[in-house]
Amino acid sequence: MTAQASKTTDASFVDHLTQNFALQFLDRVAASGPHEAFRYPRGETWESVTWTQAGEIVHRLAAGLLSLGIQPEQRVGIASGTRYEWILADLAVMCAGGATTTVYPTTNAEDTTYILGDSECHVVFAEDDDQLAKLTANKGELPHVSKVITFDGKADGDWIIGMDALAELGDAYLAEHPGIVEETARAIPADQLATLIYTSGTTGRPKGVRLLHRSWVYEGTAIQVQDILDESDLQFLWLPMAHSFGKVLLSAQLACGFATAIDGRVDKIVDNLGVVKPTFMGAAPRIFEKAYARIVTMQAAEGGAKEKIFKRAFEVGIKVDELQRDGKSVPLLLKVQHALFDRLVFSKVRERFGGRVRFFISGSAALNPEIGAWFHAAGILILEGYGMTENAAGATVNHPDDYKMGTVGPALPGAEVKIGENDEVMLRGPHVMAGYHNLPEETAATLTEDGWLHTGDKGSLDADGFLTITGRIKDLFKTSGGKYVAPPALESKFKAICPYVSQFLVFGNERNFVSALITLDPDSMAGWAEENGMVGASYTDIVRSDAVEKMVGEYVDELNGKLNRWETVKKWKILDHDLTIESGELTPSMKVKRNVVESNYQDVIDSFYS
Template sequence: MKGPPLSATAGSTADHATAASIPGLLVDRVTRTPNATAFSFRSGSGWADLTWAQAQDRVRALAAGLIGLGVESETRVAILSSTRVEWILGDLAILAAGGATTTIYPSNTAGECAFVISDSDTRIVIAENDEQVAKLRSVRDQIPSVRAVVVMDGAGDGDWVHSFADLEADGAKRPEADPAAYAERVAAITGDRLATLMYTSGTTGRPKGVELTHDNWVYVAEAVMAVAIVRPDDLHFLWLPMSHSFGKALVVMMIAAGAPTAVDGSVDRIAANLGELRPTVVAAAPRVFEKIHNTIVATVRGEGGIKAHLFGWARGVGLEATKARQAGKSPSLLTQIQLQVADRLVLSKIRGRFGGRIRYFISGSAPLSAEIAEFFDAAGMTILEGYGLTESSAASFVNRPGAAKFGTVGPPLPGTEVKIAEDGEVLFRSRGIMRGYHGLPDETAATLLDGGWLATGDIGELDEVGRLRITDRKKELIKTSGGKYVAPAPIESSIKATCPYVGNVVVHGDRRNFCVALVTLDPDVTKPWAEANGLGADAAAWATNETVRAEVRKAIDEVNSSLPSYSTIKDFAILPTDFTVETGELTASMKVRRKTVESKYADVLDKFYAGSIQSV
């Protein structure tokens, strides 16, 4: 199936920027709306703004400084930092200097940083602070290609380390910072030039460097503009990691659209920022939406009484309206009347937690359960779920405003073609598809098939109007010893949506004769409930508490009731701690490293099968 051509609805956002490269998009944006706000960022206890013209002035100076440090065509410059405005300015400067950005997650260990830097042949690293510089110093003998480090928050050492401020100030004095020279250099950047070497977070095996060109990113911006998802009058709040393709794609989209972006990568401040900024568009991974849902539900349960009854009624009314719309019908007159009351008493207060102006959320990077999507839609905040891979520059499919179908990732973006292979694997192609894996020709050939089709590794199906539904990862399908195939992801999502205290779930059963689950509790959500019920604050003790197990069992039984017998969860264990990035069970984008978890808790899993036939 083909998505519509890019020209199908192009022009619906009349002021969008066009160019062959990412710095070219910025140049065009400055020409169109120089004095409009581009970025807002934390400054002391408040926020400071940069207009598009001011942002380009800073990019121009930083680019000249990087050229002074030896950046040339496709020279790799790594960014090792959390999400902040300097990440975006640094990335744009690297590209405007002609270089390519290597992405490194700030949570990576020193050894992981050394691998990415060495594998990518990175020559300069822009690091966030002294802590990140210390990582680099500890492996300096393993990264001989790095000739300079630029630190955002910190001072230079007169040798290897330079300050971000000095780089910008020195660059402003260089001839390359002349506006005419800058414009000429940007105009020479072609779409096939390497823009980003983005390392996958590695749920299995070592990370691979995905080579993404300027045209890959420009395509994503053009495709999103063609379906008018982003408007110039939006306010986009960005907290997602810029080392992930989702975050990077969002920034390119906003440059094209001319929409301002408020930037603060602090996860601890998300709730406060939403209330303070009152954004209209926010993107997140499903885990964030699950956590918000579970916090609201658990809080209301804890309050009990009239509040809990009123919440349940209002939620039910909202869900009735949602289900009617999902079926292509208008809610009944009675439901519409009830919805007005429910909105005034309950639903508007839920929206108020997010600033009260959300036009929609965007979800990506992992499957979102239909139950979570329905909850937010019932409250008047639709989640547009999308789908793409790092290898496709993040955005390839997305539900459209006013036509979202929950449980699907929507139709392909304009310019994307999709087909389903005989074994159910999703294949698609577009201008957004990567150039290849860096230094890995065999893996590139196995993923980029004849005709330019990308083998996604995901199993899916297309509905009657061409919307894609992802059912599971090809490598994560469970085959029981009875020969039955089980898709674990939908079961895991349903359990998390049903029990508000659950943090993560891993369904296990490959080559076993039945399925079991490893369950973790979300400490932030569980603690208030546990203390209110006399269960204490010891998270490890909750794992063996019968009251807690009963809550989880109730959710699993509910999910089991809708599953075929071979897919049902026969038993489960509650683990003493939740999964984290730091302990290795989660990737930086919050995906569970399934094999890591199964290996770490192999003894727990094996006990479920003691005395039974365990494998084929």
């Protein structure tokens, strides 16, 4: 097939992408100095920082890194959750000409040591004592690390220092070398290494993805030229900054100039939205699934007239939405009903998210179309995008004024998408990685000689260039009867049916039927327990109860009624715990490591077929 480029925007800007990420930040500081750049929680309140203030801090920290001897492309690690200091550290590394190596705070000590060692990090930012413990325990295996800077941990004044101490080193260095940060930033070529992000693979060691300055500048500029966001917007950012999706949102901020409220605590997302009142937010589908489940189960618990009104509101809302998206007129009675339900129901749903959201951006995994339609009926637009670490996260995205639900949108301006052999999605453009760190054979297997990136995802392009992802090629399996099954499609359907589910994983490769492992969401099940006489019972006792078994069985039956005969789930089991990042069964971006789960529960899966 021929490559499909974005049809909506002139992509000539790509020819002028000579700027680096450090200059993009310094130019933004100059352009937007007195305006708000960031806000972050401090105790029970939020503290605001202007672009000028952020620029001054980054200036001092970058000079501090230069005083420690950081050279062009030398790696500087950041082992921390998402917070304001993460942003400062990353921008300082960029302005000092180094390359940020990201480490999730949940990464175990062994993998942390491997990542910092494989990347040959010379300096590491460590969030707190937990992260410091991983470094000190394996100091002998980190010969290149000359200094550790901690955000909140205990400094020893020698190998480990605090952020203030780094800034003081910067002050002294600037006194002797005025203008050094600007000089360093201007000397960085667009094709210099900016970031090493280690992918959390399901098997084997993580692979370091080498992303250049041009990749991040391109990502932000490609969003800016589409007029999706501007200085009047306010972002709420909770996504892991160690993940490429988070870094894309930072690059978009530098290009567009909006302010960002930062708090990486996942359990605070809904509360924070009500306080911050953002105009947009990026998130993984799991966040929308949890919000949907929480709202639906809360209304079910109300019962009576309120529940009936709620259900009827969404019946009307979804019907009106379908008519409008099909370009059909909405009957007068339906319009009147919709206006009433918008005041009684939909406005309250929107208020839970702050009341000002123009759109959400969903990425890192597929969003269930029915859940997307449910939010849309309430007046909340979720724009799906697509990409991977190997292409700096952003490859395609729907536009607020031009979107197709169920697709991940067209290619970003200046980038290309095509469908290769076996319906594999292929990407090409300024965002594509330079390769895997120290892995030439893997790089050659992933990148073609003419610059196309093999994604491993299966998809299709429509006549307008909108991409639809149908799953991972390696996840597709064939039953012993010769029928193909696409697990993501079944799993997504179940999540739209059952509001209590957390994960639903189907198996059956070379087996005579499909089976499933199920985990239930702890928050949703706590609410269920209150309504079903099990208050105070442990999560394990709740999910093992006959009542829950019966309830889940009814949802499985409902799912099977929507499937082809060979796809139906014949046997299933509820696990006595949810999958977590800490257990290694979820990636930090909340995607399931299917191979790990299958290996951990192989005996359970085998028992289905014995």
